[in-house]
Amino acid sequence: MSDWRLSANSTIYKEALKATETIQPPATGFVRPQDITGRATDVQFKQNNTIIQLLLKLTEEVEDLKVAVKRLETVKGKEVTQPDDLSDSLDQIQQQL
Numbered sequence: 001m002s003d004w005r006l007s008a009n010s011t012i013y014k015e016a017l018k019a020t021e022t023i024q025p026p027a028t029g030f031v032r033p034q035d036i037t038g039r040a041t042d043v044q045f046k047q048n049n050t051i052i053q054l055l056l057k058l059t060e061e062v063e064d065l066k067v068a069v070k071r072l073e074t075v076k077g078k079e080v081t082q083p084d085d086l087s088d089s090l091d092q093i094q095q096q097l
Contacts, residue, residue: 016053
């Protein structure tokens with residue numbers, strides 16, 4: 001997404017804001033400097049909480065992907081593994097036909 005407004009409407013962004021809302025409402029993500037009504041450090045702390053939440057969500061998703069890749073590698077390894085005498089067995093069957 002190249003536009004911050006698209007990102008601000010994404011489900012992941014909204015979930016991160018919702019998750020950090022309980023720390024000190026309102027949760028803060030994207031901010032226009034002219035819209036800052038409190039202390040700038042308060043806004044920065046809130047934004048950092050949102051960033052941390054997004055980072056943790058990404059980390060969880062990466063870990064889930066690692067598990068899925070390992071599972072696929074295991075399945076693929078089982079499918080590719082063939083008995084050493086497979087071609088001999090196939091030759092014998094073909095000769096019998």
